[in-house]
Amino acid sequence: MGRYDLTEKEWQAIKPHLPNKSRGVPRVDDRRVLNGIFWVLRSGAFWSDLPERYGPPTTIYNRFNRWRKAGIWDRLMDAITAAHDGKVQMIDTSIVRVHQHGATAKRGGRDRCVGRSRGGLTTKIHALVDARGRPIRLHLTAGQKSDIEAAPGLIADIPAGAMLLADKGYDANSLREAVMARGAWANIPPKANRRDPICFSKHLYRARNLVERFFNKVKHFRRIATRYDKLAENYAAALKLVAVRIWIRDL
CATH class of the missing domain: 3.30.420 (Nucleotidyltransferase; domain 5)
Structure with a gap:
């Protein structure tokens, strides 16, 4: 387990709010992708510097960007913060x-x-x-x-x-x-x-x-x-993901 990876508690809180598996070719493991995203956010490194254990950097970045456009990160924050x-x-x-x-x-x-x-x-x-x-x-x-x-x-x-x-x-x-x-x-x-x-x-x-x-x-x-x-949209999405993690750690 990497230094910045999601704990089991954090993963179980996030998992229900992610999209269901789509038909066709199974997508890359969501938890591994999220761990890769948080590694970049925490370390400040380039996406291309992601350790091999997270998979191809383009896969991690594309998922981050695609789900941002689909509003997944917005809905995740709304769901987690509803109990404020x-x-x-x-x-x-x-x-x-x-x-x-x-x-x-x-x-x-x-x-x-x-x-x-x-x-x-x-x-x-x-x-x-x-x-x-x-x-x-x-x-x-x-x-x-x-x-x-x-x-x-x-x-x-x-x-x-x-x-x-x-x-x-x-x-x-x-x-x-x-x-x-x-x-x-x-x-x-x-x-x-x-x-x-x-x-x-x-x-x-x-x-x-x-x-x-x-x-x-x-x-x-x-x-x-x-x-x-x-893009401000990407920076805002990263900020919301970090906010979600702060919330889960406080629960």
């Missing part, structure tokens, strides 16, 4: 550097979520996590985009009675009103220039470090800590 604790939710962002290999794609109509910020070419990960720091929703934008830009989509399903924790970068009346419209409460520290008083609990705000811990966990995977993928 929605009473307390936290939102934050993290910047990742785009490697030169990920910055060479041809320009076209699609949004590659690559922008130029203080750190050079970067991508920004927007994350919403639950009361245990487990990811609920993830979104990508170019690195120079504001933190609050993706917030409305991330909190669209926040349940009534829930509390949203965020840093002062999210202190905007529009976000507070959106949270209030859902019957929830935004516990966000006020900016220095805020004139109208707001209700804020420093004690409850302490739990917000869980979203920062989530970013620390996903960045243990080197292909998340640095973006090598030219």
